[in-house]
Structures are given as C-alpha cells and as structure tokens.
C-alpha cells in the first residue's frame with residue numbers, strides 16, 4: 524500500500540502543462556509529456572504525420588521533397604540560361 528501512495532504522489536508532483544486557455548485564461552492542469560513543456564492535448568509529440576501516413580496525402584506532387592526538387596531544377600535551368608547568355612556571340 525505505501526508503494527501505491529508514493530506512486531500517486533509522484534504522479535501529482537509531475538511537471539504540469541504550460542498551455543493557457545484563451546477563453547478562461549486558466550492554465551492546463553494536465554501533466555506535461557516527458558521531455559515536453561506541454562501535455563498530449565497541447566502539442567506534445569509534434570504535429571500531424573507526414574507523407575503517406577497523413578490522411579490528406581493524394582499524390583505527393585506538392586510534398587516538401589518534390590517542391591525542393593522543383594526549386595533545385597529551376598536553379599539549374601537559371602544557371603544554364605545565364606551560362607548561355609554569357610557566351611560570346
């Protein structure tokens with residue numbers, strides 16, 4: 524029995540979530556997730572899943588990787604155009 528009481532004390536002494544309600548101004552009283560300042564309801568653990576794990580994923584043509592590929596390709600095209608422009612005519 525004393526073991527369970529100490530566990531409850533430890534749980535009550537856990538760091539609390541730092542989130543504050545914009546409606547009431549009161550602090551969230553839930554325990555913060557280990558290694559985070561906030562609880563599981565207030566953003567601990569990151570945002571939505573990325574890639575195929577995200578339910579809104581359709582084809583990936585606008586994914587971060589594809590957008591970066593497009594930017595790299597356009598930078599290469601610009602470099603090629605500048606080189607052609609710099610050639611003596």
Ligand SMILES: [Zn+2]
Pocket residue numbers: 540541542551552553561562563564565
């Ligand atoms: Zn919270």
